[in-house]
Each structure stands twice: as C-alpha cells, then as structure tokens.
Amino acid sequence: MKKKQEFLNKSSFVSFILFMVTLFLMNPILVSGEEFEKENSFGKTTKARLAVEEAWDVYHDGALGGTLQSPKVQTKLEMDLHKSRELLAEAYDAEIGGDLKMTNKIIQKIMKITHRVIAESQVQKE
Numbered sequence: 158m159k160k161k162q163e164f165l166n167k168s169s170f171v172s173f174i175l176f177m178v179t180l181f182l183m184n185p186i187l188v189s190g191e192e193f194e195k196e197n198s199f200g201k202t203t204k205a206r207l208a209v210e211e212a213w214d215v216y217h218d219g220a221l222g223g224t225l226q227s228p229k230v231q232t233k234l235e236m237d238l239h240k241s242r243e244l245l246a247e248a249y250d251a252e253i254g255g256d257l258k259m260t261n262k263i264i265q266k267i268m269k270i271t272h273r274v275i276a277e278s279q280v281q282k283e
Contacts, residue, residue, distance in 0.1 A: 201260070201261065201264050202245075202248050202249060202252050202260065202264065204264075205245060205248060205264045205267045205268060205271075206245055208267065208268055208271040208272075209238070209241045209242060209245055209267060209271055211271065211275065212238060212241065212270075212271040212274040212275050212278075213238055215274070215275045215278045215279065216234055216235070216238060216274055216275075216278045218278070219278040219279065220235075220278075223282075224281050224282055225278065225282070226277075226280055226281075226282055227282075230277065234274050234277060234278060237270050237273070237274050238270075238274055240270060241267050241270045241271055241274075244263050244266055244267045244270070245263075245267060247263050248260050248263040248264055248267065251263060
C-alpha cells in the first residue's frame with residue numbers, strides 16, 4: 158500500500174512538473190524577454206508620439222493666441238518641435254530595427270524636448 162502511495166506521489170509530482178514546463182514553453186513572454194521589451198518599447202514610442210502631438214497643440218495654442226513671450230521664443234520652440242518629429246522618426250526606425258537601447262535613448266530626448274516646449278509655451282507674455 159505504501160509503495161502504491163509513493164508511486165502516486167511521484168507520478169503526481171512528475172505530472173505537475175510536466176504541466177508547468179508546458180505552460181512555460183507555451184508563453185512566449187516568459188520564454189523570450191526580448192519580445193516583452195519590444196512590446197514595452199512600442200508602448201514608449203507611442204507615448205512619445207502622443208507627447209509630440211500634445212507639445213504641438215500647446216505650442217499652437219500659445220502661438221495663435223499671441224501669448225508666447227517673443228518671436229524669438231516662438232522660433233526656438235518651433236525648431237525644437239521639428240527636431241522632436243525627426244527624433245520620433247528615428248525612434249520608429251530604431252524600434253523596427255530591433256535596437257531597443259537606441260529607441261529608449263531617442264525617446265528620452267523626445268520627452269525632454271516636449272516637456273520643455275509645453276512648459277515654455279504656457280509661460281505668458283509680460
């Protein structure tokens with residue numbers, strides 16, 4: 158009786174291990190951390206695109222409303238916004254090429270530019 162119970166315990170344990178291995182192999186995110194990073198990068202690139210769009214909207218509100226500090230500031234902000242669009246294209250290229258480090262580096266530059274443009278676009282004329 159004891160041998161039969163030991164056999165059932167071993168059998169159950171082996172079945173459990175096989176089940177866990179099967180689940181692990183079926184889940185591509187667990188198998189490949191690279192795939193997870195690619196998905197995460199895609200979300201970051203999308204957030205960067207939305208940040209660029211928001212910066213353009215805030216900038217246009219200030220420019221059309223005549224509330225930007227000066228024509229010099231307006232020119233600087235617009236040049237920065239064009240730069241952020243160029244960087245966004247580079248980020249998409251890096252993402253497609255699988256260069257996640259470069260993608261993240263470019264996205265950091267984009268976010269820095271867009272935050273500054275938004276902040277400076279909201280400063281009222283004196």
